[in-house]
Amino acid sequence: MNILVKLIVTVLAVTPVMTWAAEVEATHGEKKFTVSVSTLNTSDSAIMATRPQDGEKPVQPLNIHIGPSKLTLFGYAQTQFDMTKTGSETKNSFSMTRIILMANAELTRKLSFFLMIDAASTQAAKHLHEYYAQYAFLPELKVRIGQFKTPYVMENILSPTRLGNININEGTRYMAGIAGDPLYGNFAGRDLGAMVTGDAIKARDGHYYLNYSVGIFNGAGMNLRDNNKHKDVAAMLNILPTKEVTLSGSFIFGKGNAQADDIFGTIAQGSDYTRNRWSVGAEVNWKPLKLRTEYMGGKNGGINSRAFYAELWCRLFRNFDIVLDYDYLDKNTSMSKEEREAMPAWTRTSNYLVGLQYWVYKACRISTQYVLSDRNVGPDTKAWITQFQIAF
DSSP states (O other), X not given: OHHHHHHHHHHHHHHHHHHXXXXXXXXXXXXXXXXXXXXXXXXXXXXXXXXXXXXXXXXXXXXXXXXXXXXXXXXXXXXEEEEEEETTEEEEEEEEEEEEEEEEEESSSSEEEEEEEEXXXXXXXXXXXXXXXXXXXXXTEEEEEEEEEOSOOHHHHSOGGGOSSTTOXXXXXXXXXXXXXXXXXXXXXXXXXXXXXXXXXXXXXXXXXXXXXXXXXXXXXXXXXXXXXXXXXXXXXEEEEEXXXXXXXXXXXXXXXXXXXXXXXXXXTTOEEEEEEEEEEEEEEETTEEEEEEEEEXXXXXXXXXXXXXXXXXXXXXXXXXXXXXXXEESOTTOOHHHHXXXXXXXXXXXXXXXXXXXXXXXXXXXXXXXXXXXXXXXXXXXXXXXXXEXX
């Protein structure tokens, strides 16, 4: 929490400067440096057109210029109300899903440092989400070292502020190590490692035809040292034939150390096992429609899994969208119907979502959606979720 306190103190320290909108110049000996504050406005169209590789893209960041360096502060918070019914049992609760604070320090035009903190996390070990240094030799070649999202699955790379499904699709959560796979663990799709990334072949309209990322990671999850002698290799390639269309492919290959026992009885907690993942997908932004879909395959030891989702946005009128989503996850593709029914927990599910979202201001929105989860074992779950999102 010391880092969080320092970040908050930094924001408070520059508040008077923001209020007076002043630019202060100071001289030390013969060297002069300038301190100034500015904001960057982003249009609604630019907000809705965020590409997968943009990650946690700021909406209206606060830029603090100190001499040749620039510090950008931005973040978002998501609060929601859930009402769920499983069989005859009904639950409802308010919750603070995320309070994300981010800072990006541009030391030079090529060297930068990024920090992300989740103040809402209930586990102290998971408050720190990202911290990495990046050196951009060229737009086509950037080296990143630290902790960040693994380049696997477009939905995992995107900020939750840009997703239509409030809870993120179940297949993505399971496959990308966000949550749901007891062997992989719940690490918000992040890991420690080093990565080479970049954009190549610039088009006349300013967008790049290619975006790539290749990295090597511990495979143990965020804020943890490696728990075996193996490393994970992850890569993603995005092809953009036009600004509105993205074709994507990604994979993670490696050996994990099981965080818990496998529900199928094939892998014990603490043992190393083969953990491979791959995906193919596409995103299309043709106003008033926005479609993103991905198919994922995985392997835990000798158990094969697969997942698929399709998410559709339709702009009904200014700042108002209808959201439709279908999500499918099969944790063990080789099981027969009889074997599935004999399991104490579900192994295959389909989720159906319909919702509405209204963009109050920039990236601030109110979302409400109904989700039906059809499990192969046990009662189905029906949920009504409403979320308020605010971002700066």
